[in-house]
Amino acid sequence: MEVSQHKTGTTTLQLVLAWGFVGIPLALGVLQTLINAMKLFQ
């Protein structure tokens, strides 16, 4: 049975890229929401 594999394993760069790919948009969205939420205290 054919099996695809990572021959060299996961690199730190791949991890950083993967987490950055999802983390940066999420952080920006949360920041924007937080800014709007601050209106509750104004």
Added chain:
Amino acid sequence: MGFLDRSNTIAGPGFNRWMVPPAALCVHLCIGQAYAFSVFNLPMTKLIGITQSAPNDWNLPELGWIFSIAIFFLGVSSAVFGRWVEEGGPRRAMFTAALCWAGGFFLSAIGVYIHNLWIIYIGYGVIGGIALGVGYISPVSTLIKWFPDRPGMATGMAIMGFGGGAFIASPLSVWLMSKFSSPTHVGVAETFIVLGAIYFVFMMVGAIIVRIPPPGWQPQGYTPPVQASKLITTNDVFVYDALKTPQFWLIWWVLCLNVTAGIGVLGQASAMSQEMFPGRITPVAAAGFVGLMSLFNMGGRFFWASTSDYIGRKNTYFVFMVLGFLLYCTVPYTGAVGSVVGFVCAFLVIISMYGGGFSTVPAYLKDMFGTRYVGAIRGLLLTAWSMAGIFGPVLVNYIREYNVTHGVPKAQAYNVTMYIMAALLVIGFICNLLVKAVHQRFHMRPDREAELAQVAVGAAGEPAGA
């Protein structure tokens, strides 16, 4: 397409399991857009009139059905396709979800362009709803298999993404509509096309990097407890056998009641806060309150699911029920004494437990029914969400309406609802109390395991535990 086969997603040597949470987030952040669909409602009531609604424009109740149909098909598809998702593997499921999600947006763009609402019902509602169901369950069951030592934390991360998807989608959609709009055009169709394309790419990245662990894989340094906890099984239960256990239905009710208690106030938070504190919470402040609730809804998904790894799933739900009961009983008091801070804090904790209820349940199911069919079983459990989606808002809206028409001041119109919510949590507490270990007659036999494992065998090495 061999690339999508389950056997071709088995991780090889050196694969780091921390690559899997971003893969799951790629899908959940995209389908979480559903929570932000309301940003299109007002613009879509002005597609013909542009500045204001024309007689032939769609109205809000008609548009409200788009989201309702999508959530309905989320529940249906996760229940119907759950077994297929488990046996076909996460990449096939995530690819299917990406196709359906993007396809739903493209079809909806056509519906907007030719002004046919039925095409949007089918596009975003039916096809997009199927993407929601398939995309919602597939990454989570994969994460549970990769993180047997911290299943709550792992699933909490993914389900947090579903809550967080709206934070990205909402400002992005508004910005895109502003770019595509003109004095003669609203720009919704173009926004749908761009969103569909972005989401397809994003979800495909997740489908490409996702992997499943080889059979028998364990994280480095992790030793499964020799003396298994009574409430954490090491056996698997077949998806349809789970339906025959009282545990499934007890957890179904626990989830349904916890979600009912949260979803009703989530939808009415803005109006409720303004009516309970007239003149003190303005519409602008109420919008801020709703934003803060969304953040706690998202954060609670990670916090409570991670906490459940330490205190246990059953105890986590006990906390939801007891703390929720106390807080719901406190809300009328905060209104009576005019404590805005008390009101806001109470609801922020309540809504964090609403999110936590969603994210802790996959690990609860894994404890009860094993990892093999946990995604499919969870798919069936999500019908509790559909039920709660009807009960929660109905309880809040209709009881408030009844009270107001019978002369109760608006500031006190929600008090009865709060006590009813507290009572629901008492029932949830009893259901949770009754959850015991699944009887061994429901466990899968070794020959059945071997038969099903034929689909998945083929691993050729041990990935890194990370």
